[in-house]
Structures are given as structure tokens and as C-alpha cells.
Amino acid sequence: MLNLTYNYKLQPTAKQIEIIEHNLDVCKSVWNHALYVRKLWHNSRSCKIDRCSIKHEYIVNMFEYPNYHNQSADLTKAKRGNAFLRSGNAQAMQQTLRKLDRAFNDMKSKNMGFPRYKKKMKSFNLISNKIELNGNYIKMPLLKKVKFRKSRDIPEGFKIKQIQIIKKASGYYANLTIVLNVDVPTPMPKGHTIGIDVGIHSMLATSDGLTIPRPKFLDKALRKIKLLQRKLKKKIISSNKWKRLQHRIALLHEAVANRRKEYHFQLAHQLCKATGTIFVEDINFKSWSKGLFCKQSLDMGLGQFFTVLEHISWKTDTYFAKVDKNYTSQICPNCGTHTGKKELNVRVHKCDECGYECDRDVAASMIIRDRGLNDIAVGTTVIKLPSNGVLSGAKV
């Protein structure tokens, strides 16, 4: 099964905007209440059964764990006596509960943060077989016929399965999930192999010796944003002028995010060109974004870049894998000796054992490439040609 997501800008009428806003509002209430119930359950069980907490105790009736199915049934019951809930789209509300369920699962399996209450809901999903494109209009259950800007055609044979309506500073957008019933083979390791090392000084370095400096998306826009934020401080909160300024700031942030994403896609395509296998480090970018270089790290959006790179690799039939990140900058790629920790200002790798010298990030990326090749070689017969890093005969 092939799943793709296409993004379009919507041009809804005033009436349709009202419907979208209302549904976002209803979904927000559903999310916040469902999260409240889940929090209640978690708190009521945070202390052992045979002792009491010193601070406070949750006195709640024992109830079953509020999973998706329980909450979904509760929602149906609650709708009977609540006109506000009845006015929202049932599908959108169900999907909101599903999203919350996924957030809790991710928390456990991927070690992500505890889901939060929402001040604003930014999107909702609708799953239906009745979504169709008709000229410049999207036919869908909730909004009937909504005008959109057809920036690209949907490839032939694909069916629309799901629509996500998104609210951004610059307007309303639709994410269409399209599916095609074909088997897509997963890419196999082959061809030219590169390792990619990412860092603060240069955004990335490849084992071919290519280094790309850190792009400064936010730095350029920051002057403008700072100026507007200073103005914003002097305005009365929630006044019309305050709202207008807030909107302008949001627009600037959105433009920066768009530029960043565009750059990531271009860079990923450039890397996948003429490459058969890509290895990257398995980095937890969350801890990076809290550290010393948090602003620079967030501005580069490396987490997003890896997701984009993985997607583009899959699209261009390039093998993509993550390898262990430890000590990549401390080992000599030529002889494998531990050369010890380098300070951040040391830009050159110099080996005392064999005299090998090169850029430190490139050296690290070579280690990543070799580690990746080793990982594949375990359990398979791989002939590795160290002279040009070409991998042949790989079978997984």
C-alpha cells in the first residue's frame, strides 16, 4: 500500500470558515476533556495501593483505564445531553480521540512528553470515501463543496482516503492522504554509500567530503520579529491592534518554517542523487534543543530534516539507516584508534598514530559510514571495498 500526503491551500467562503472554526472549537473541548479524564486516572494510581501520599490524595471512583474505545463510547453518551457536542462533526471528534490515544502510545513507546491541554486546536481529520476533487473544488462531507488552489494534480489511480483541515496564520489548508494499492519494495543497501554527520558548526558533513554550513533561517527574520514583539508589548492584550500584530508575527514565523522545509527537501534530494545507501547517527534531538545551542539547533530543524531525508530516500529507492552515535568524533577513520575527546573549536581531526588528517565532521561521517556497513555485514556476506566505499553483494 502506497500512502502519500498532498497539501493544498483552501479558499473557503465565510460560511465555511465559520463551520471550520466551530469544529476546531468542539474538537478542542473533546481533546481537553478526554485528556482531563486520562490525567485523573493516572493521578489516582500514582501512589501505591497500601499507602497515602503526604501532599494530597485523589479520591475518585475506581474506573477502567480510559482507552480510545471507552472514551469513544463516553463521547456518544455525552452527546445525548449536550447540544454543543452534537453540533460538531462526529468523525472529527472521534479522530481527535484517536489522536490523543496515539499521543499516549507515543509517550510510552517513543518516550515522548505527556500530552498537553490545548489553547487552540489547529487541525481536525475526516476519513471518508466520499472525498473527491472536482475541478477547482473538493467535495467532502462536512463542508460540501470547498474551493481550493490546485497547485498539483493527484497521480492517476490514487484514491483519497482522508482529509485534514489545518488552520495556519496565512489561511486554511487541506492535507489529502491518497492511497494506491500496490506493493512497494523496501530499498536495499546498494550502490554508493555515504555517512552523514550533523553538527552545530556545519549543518552536515558527508563522508565524500561535502560540508554544508548552518543555514540561518530565523536569524534573518529575527530582527523583524523582535521589533514587532517590542511593539506588541505596548498594546492592550486582545485589542484589535494587538491581534493584528500577533497575526503579523505568526505570518513571519510561518514563512521561516516554510523556507526551512523547502531547504530540507532540496538538500535531501541532492544527497539522495547518485547515492544508494545513506547512514546517519541516531541522535535524540530533543536533548539538543534544550542544551547550550538550543536556538541554533531548533532553527536548523535537524529532526525534521532526518524525517524528510528518510522519506526522500524511500521515494528514490535509497537505503536509509541509523547507526549508534557514540564516539563518532573520537575515532580515527583511517586506523580506528581512539583519539580522545575534541573541544568544539578544534575543527580538524589529526591522528597521532597514523598521521591521518581531515575535517573533523568529515572524519565523523566516515566513521558513521563504516559503522553502517558493519551493521549490515553482521549476518550477511558483504564485500566491502574500502577504497571508494562501494558496497556490493549485500543481502538482507
Ligand SMILES: [Zn+2]
Ligand atoms: Zn589514525
